[in-house]
Amino acid sequence: MTGYPSDFTSVKAHLGTAGSVNEALHLIQSVYRVDFTTYHLASTVVGNFDAPFVRTTYPDAWVSTYLLKGYVTIDPVAREGFLRQLPFDWRELEFASETLTFLEDAMRHGVGRFGFSIPISDKAGRRAILSFNSTTSAEDWNVLLDLHRSEWVDLAYLVHQMAVFELHGESDPIPALSPRERECLYWSGLGKDCKDIALILGLSHHTTRSYLKSARTKLGCGTVSAAATLALKLRLISI
Incomplete structure (x- = not known):
């Protein structure tokens, strides 16, 4: 925690000086003592490319495995995150039989059992998710979630704004249509x-x-x- 802000107002101020979404995620992870944080923008159009924008603090080995095995197609957090409107605890999710291998593989790579995800939808219609993951006990996770749930929701939109700026700078190509x-x-x-x-x-x-x-x-x-x-x-x- 040394060198990091300890209150929510300071966290927001420090995010404003973060040089990238990746840096912001590491800051948030350190402040709130979670094991991993991930931001996932469903798709973005930059030039002629249409692809997701993902930043995470998960270990490189897990990220590589996730991509190579195409886990995004069965990841229940990604699936539900882009369907839901409200934040959700991962314990609310129903896991189909085909996801069991995925979950076991995730835990072998150090991914925790507990998580909380915030779906994001902006005025331009973009959909994104900010997720927190923890390897702590159920009791400690409940305490952490009760303490910081509302702060995490606010932070999700700040991180999203950073991601849009990182992608497009001042020239966001997607207007806000009614x-x-x-x-x-x-x-x-x-x-x-x-x-x-x-x-x-x-x-x-x-x-x-x-x-x-x-x-x-x-x-x-x-x-x-x-x-x-x-x-x-x-x-x-x-x-």
Whole structure:
């Protein structure tokens, strides 16, 4: 703990000076005395690449094993984390029979039995998870979780902001579309015209056109069809 802040206000201040998400995770891990922390952004678009952004303090051997064996496809924390909206204790999860080998392998690599994950969803529609893992006893884990649960939720969004900045700097390519703008683009992407969309959503033609125009402007596109295509690429909508 030497050299690290001991209260939540100081933790947040120190995160602001962290040079990377990786550095921030190590800071959080040390302050809260958990064994491992992981941040996982489901997907990001940088240039022509569309790939997840993951930073973790897990041992390199476990990270390599996880990737080589394709464990992300059966990892219950990853699966549930991108489906749920609220933070969850890993003990809430139901483990299917095919995950038993994965769990045994994880523990052989030093991964603890206890964990807590915070799903993150931002205004641009990005989904991410911040997870804490511990090898401590159940009793100590309960105490740790009771003490710091709300702080960890706040930290999750700070780490997410850091990740977005690390990826894009000041030029975040993903604008914050409103739910209605997303809906209108979704139906446009399915080939519906303004009249159809207005009827489907129960809106006036004028309101529908306004949503499509504002979405197109935010995305920097000359046409609605181009905006729908870009929104699909950026995962703002899915068809």
